[in-house]
Amino acid sequence: MELLRTLLFVPGNRPKMIEKAKGVNADALIFDLEDAVPLAEKATARRMVSEAVGSGDYPHFKLFVRVNALTTNLLPDDLEAAVGRNVFGIVLPKAEYAEGIAEVHLMLLERERRLGLPEGHTRILPIVETVRGVLNVSQIAGCHERLVGLAFGAEDFATDLGVERSREGTEGRYPMAQIALYARLTGVVAVDSVFSDIGDDEGLEENARLAKQLGFRGKLVIHPRQIEPVNRIFTPSEQEVEWARLVVAAFEEAEARGEASVAVNGKLVDIPIAERARDLLALAEAISKQQSAVNFQKESEK
Amino acid sequence: MELLRTLLFVPGNRPKMIEKAKGVNADALIFDLEDAVPLAEKATARRMVSEAVGSGDYPHFKLFVRVNALTTNLLPDDLEAAVGRNVFGIVLPKAEYAEGIAEVHLMLLERERRLGLPEGHTRILPIVETVRGVLNVSQIAGCHERLVGLAFGAEDFATDLGVERSREGTEGRYPMAQIALYARLTGVVAVDSVFSDIGDDEGLEENARLAKQLGFRGKLVIHPRQIEPVNRIFTPSEQEVEWARLVVAAFEEAEARGEASVAVNGKLVDIPIAERARDLLALAEAISKQQSAVNFQKESEK
Amino acid sequence: MELLRTLLFVPGNRPKMIEKAKGVNADALIFDLEDAVPLAEKATARRMVSEAVGSGDYPHFKLFVRVNALTTNLLPDDLEAAVGRNVFGIVLPKAEYAEGIAEVHLMLLERERRLGLPEGHTRILPIVETVRGVLNVSQIAGCHERLVGLAFGAEDFATDLGVERSREGTEGRYPMAQIALYARLTGVVAVDSVFSDIGDDEGLEENARLAKQLGFRGKLVIHPRQIEPVNRIFTPSEQEVEWARLVVAAFEEAEARGEASVAVNGKLVDIPIAERARDLLALAEAISKQQSAVNFQKESEK
Numbered sequence: 001m002e003l004l005r006t007l008l009f010v011p012g013n014r015p016k017m018i019e020k021a022k023g024v025n026a027d028a029l030i031f032d033l034e035d036a037v038p039l040a041e042k043a044t045a046r047r048m049v050s051e052a053v054g055s056g057d058y059p060h061f062k063l064f065v066r067v068n069a070l071t072t073n074l075l076p077d078d079l080e081a082a083v084g085r086n087v088f089g090i091v092l093p094k095a096e097y098a099e100g101i102a103e104v105h106l107m108l109l110e111r112e113r114r115l116g117l118p119e120g121h122t123r124i125l126p127i128v129e130t131v132r133g134v135l136n137v138s139q140i141a142g143c144h145e146r147l148v149g150l151a152f153g154a155e156d157f158a159t160d161l162g163v164e165r166s167r168e169g170t171e172g173r174y175p176m177a178q179i180a181l182y183a184r185l186t187g188v189v190a191v192d193s194v195f196s197d198i199g200d201d202e203g204l205e206e207n208a209r210l211a212k213q214l215g216f217r218g219k220l221v222i223h224p225r226q227i228e229p230v231n232r233i234f235t236p237s238e239q240e241v242e243w244a245r246l247v248v249a250a251f252e253e254a255e256a257r258g259e260a261s262v263a264v265n266g267k268l269v270d271i272p273i274a275e276r277a278r279d280l281l282a283l284a285e286a287i288s289k290q291q292s293a294v295n296f297q298k299e300s301e302k
Numbered sequence: 303m304e305l306l307r308t309l310l311f312v313p314g315n316r317p318k319m320i321e322k323a324k325g326v327n328a329d330a331l332i333f334d335l336e337d338a339v340p341l342a343e344k345a346t347a348r349r350m351v352s353e354a355v356g357s358g359d360y361p362h363f364k365l366f367v368r369v370n371a372l373t374t375n376l377l378p379d380d381l382e383a384a385v386g387r388n389v390f391g392i393v394l395p396k397a398e399y400a401e402g403i404a405e406v407h408l409m410l411l412e413r414e415r416r417l418g419l420p421e422g423h424t425r426i427l428p429i430v431e432t433v434r435g436v437l438n439v440s441q442i443a444g445c446h447e448r449l450v451g452l453a454f455g456a457e458d459f460a461t462d463l464g465v466e467r468s469r470e471g472t473e474g475r476y477p478m479a480q481i482a483l484y485a486r487l488t489g490v491v492a493v494d495s496v497f498s499d500i501g502d503d504e505g506l507e508e509n510a511r512l513a514k515q516l517g518f519r520g521k522l523v524i525h526p527r528q529i530e531p532v533n534r535i536f537t538p539s540e541q542e543v544e545w546a547r548l549v550v551a552a553f554e555e556a557e558a559r560g561e562a563s564v565a566v567n568g569k570l571v572d573i574p575i576a577e578r579a580r581d582l583l584a585l586a587e588a589i590s591k592q593q594s595a596v597n598f599q600k601e602s603e604k
Numbered sequence: 605m606e607l608l609r610t611l612l613f614v615p616g617n618r619p620k621m622i623e624k625a626k627g628v629n630a631d632a633l634i635f636d637l638e639d640a641v642p643l644a645e646k647a648t649a650r651r652m653v654s655e656a657v658g659s660g661d662y663p664h665f666k667l668f669v670r671v672n673a674l675t676t677n678l679l680p681d682d683l684e685a686a687v688g689r690n691v692f693g694i695v696l697p698k699a700e701y702a703e704g705i706a707e708v709h710l711m712l713l714e715r716e717r718r719l720g721l722p723e724g725h726t727r728i729l730p731i732v733e734t735v736r737g738v739l740n741v742s743q744i745a746g747c748h749e750r751l752v753g754l755a756f757g758a759e760d761f762a763t764d765l766g767v768e769r770s771r772e773g774t775e776g777r778y779p780m781a782q783i784a785l786y787a788r789l790t791g792v793v794a795v796d797s798v799f800s801d802i803g804d805d806e807g808l809e810e811n812a813r814l815a816k817q818l819g820f821r822g823k824l825v826i827h828p829r830q831i832e833p834v835n836r837i838f839t840p841s842e843q844e845v846e847w848a849r850l851v852v853a854a855f856e857e858a859e860a861r862g863e864a865s866v867a868v869n870g871k872l873v874d875i876p877i878a879e880r881a882r883d884l885l886a887l888a889e890a891i892s893k894q895q896s897a898v899n900f901q902k903e904s905e906k
Binding site: 035036037038039040131132134135155156158159160161162163164166170171173174 | 440475476479480482483484486487512514515516517519556559560561562563572573574575577578581
């Protein structure tokens with residue numbers, strides 16, 4: 001499973017923000033060609049994004065491009081701008097059907113062949129953000145090996161349902177449960193929605209914590225100041241990592257003795273708990289590698 | 303989508319309540335032949351209801367008749383009493399299968415032909431109020447074009463599940479999410495359950511607000527005093543309408559300039575937000591038309 | 605529906621606990637051959653459990669044996685030890701597919717025939733405790749007439765989802781709703797997960813109350829001190845039973861008069877409420893019979 005704690009949206013038509021994004025500490029950037037870009041600027045944005053991802057200036061990020069939905073006539077040109085060696089994947093809004101993703105796959109394949117990239121090089125992160133998408137999660141999940149995750153779009157979902165998005169996310173509970181379970185079932189990352197109120201730090205943290213508790217591994221963010229708190233919430237704490245080390249070590253010794261459980265600090269550790277500990281350690285290691293890459297990059301820029 | 307904020311149950315065997323209902327401000331009346339009417343009075347109730355709906359005295363309401371469930375032998379006579387020119391639809395309790403609704407459709411069709419009414423004149427509002435009904439919502443929703451909505455019956459659902467209905471509605475969260483999503487998917491109104499405690503104004507409001515947040519557009523009510531608060535909750539506020547007007551106007555200007563987003567009062571408005579605003583304006587207009595009809599009726603009665 | 609308010613886990617390799625379990629007031633005992641027993645002690649545990657269930661010393665309990673999952677190679681030997689005249693059923697962990705249960709059925713059948721037991725003597729209580737199991741509840745429920753219930757395993761589920769189990773059970777809401785509804789649909793008992801923190805009485809009670817509200821009828825327990833509070837929560841109160849008696853009596857008189865509803869203490873009682881009252885009385889009677897058996901046993905031991 002890929003490390004995708006924070007995915008920062010960067011408007012594809014804003015040179016300053018594209019430049020500034022180089023220095024942020026997100027796990028991924030999403031250059032946006034969709035909602036942030038007015039129709040009149042789509043062509044300009046495609047050029048800017050294409051140049052940015054081709055520049056090699058974002059080596060320590062997973063780079064995504066959010067293209068326009070399959071139902072628009074903008075998608076082919078968007079993909080033309082998006083697909084490339086440095087691009088980890090595309091973010092596909094308003095995902096509703098497995099067939100739609102199969103269609104996008106063919107369009108990607110054609111471009112990958114033309115550019116001499118390995119087939120399947122470009123991953124897909126679909127955003128489930130319509131009523132139909134939510135009710136079709138079971139068919140979207142696992143429909144293609146390009147899928148790297150399933151993201152939830154709370155704002156558009158609320159609109160499509162005809163309600164105002166609530167701070168507590170009442171209306172999103174069922175969609176989130178569906179997305180988290182199917183992501184886990186198919187071994188991909190569940191990515192939570194943006195939190196739109198940039199000034200509401202407490203709301204952001206509550207929002208991210210709830211998502212984590214429901215099984216999400218990361219969150220879309222729309223402002224650099226949201227990166228630190230979200231990274232923090234989706235990163236295991238030092239105590240957790242310490243606990244996981246103890247548990248894994250104790251459990252491995254127990255297994256070597258032919259035992260299926262062991263006491264750690266007075267608490268019984270059995271297979272499921274040992275698995276959870278291993279999961280935590282793998283996550284901590286991925287985070288540490290990512291942090292090294294960021295630091296190396298920052299050093300080399302000095 | 304029809305305007306159905308409040309649907310008031312009127313016992314079919316109570317002449318005073320049938321009379322009194324003429325003056326209430328609900329969007330719809332439901333003359334009840336089911337739970338409110340003891341077996342010994344079903345025939346009397348049918349006559350009273352048939353007379354009431356035939357009288358032309360309820361011109362500004364959508365008139366429904368709640369018939370007995372398909373599993374009873376009471377349904378054919380109920381439909382005989384219910385179907386008529388002034389009757390907007392029937393409320394079908396304990397809906398569980400698409401097949402059941404297809405059966406009711408044929409019974410309605412036969413009566414409509416006999417009475418010279420347009421085929422499909424009589425709409426159906428099924429109440430999902432059993433465990434099986436909840437688990438079959440996906441097959442009930444959209445199974446017939448007569449469907450005008452999907453209603454939730456929290457009391458019977460709790461009983462069928464074997465629990466006491468809670469004030470917070472914990473046990474109803476999953477059913478409500480299912481009903482709201484499938485209603486929206488199929489373009490019909492999600493109608494929330496009755497709130498039985500007539501004296502508990504605060505409980506009623508919380509209950510209605512939760513339903514609204516989950517995507518419901520209206521609520522069954524059992525007492526005239528419940529109408530005003532429920533209407534209010536399912537009516538957009540003046541500020542909301544004002545905001546929606548601003549947003550739609552600004553967005554249309556932006557679109558004319560070839561732009562896909564615009565700032566309104568310092569906040570970005572993109573396509574989903576503009577759609578939500580249009581939705582609010584359409585609702586406000588439907589409410590204003592309904593209110594004019596009520597007022598005209600009250601004037602002409604003076 | 606069987607009475608299964610409390611099912612106490614008893615480690616199969618702990619003679620003292622096996623002995624002590626004779627005196628507890630749970631509705632069922634589950635002798636555990638799975639998570640509580642290290643690999644090196646599986647054989648010993650099977651002998652101890654086989655002896656205990658064969659002893660006839662647990663006459664007033666429903667006796668279960670938790671076997672190891674179908675995916676292990678331990679299951680055939682576990683079933684050899686488990687199946688017997690006094691054993692009410694097996695608890696099957698990590699249930700994920702109807703096919704798996706059909707396989708276990710065949711293994712049980714072979715043993716029942718060999719032992720001269722009636723075919724189907726051994727019931728199955730599957731534990732749904734993986735993401736896949738939760739997403740497959742609709743196929744597991746009702747897949748075989750041996751099923752006596754559906755149990756939820758919150759700890760393993762949280763681990764499989766990759767989260768830490770929360771005290772409020774946020775991550776378990778959707779799984780619990782699914783399990784409760786499908787259990788009810790197929791007429792079997794929904795059994796809630798263990799609550800691991802043995803010292804947290806308040807947490808246990810909140811946990812059990814939430815489960816009850818969602819439609820669960822009982823709970824797995826891991827310590828004798830958890831039995832009394834959980835039994836209490838899943839037992840109707842005296843007032844509830846008194847109310848149910850009044851309601852059923854009044855409703856039967858009303859029915860005899862040809863009426864479908866009646867006022868009891870000023871509140872309207874219709875068919876769904878009368879059904880709920882009957883349900884409560886049946887539960888109270890089953891509890892009373894169980895308590896008599898326990899008391900008779902305690903008397904005869906004096």
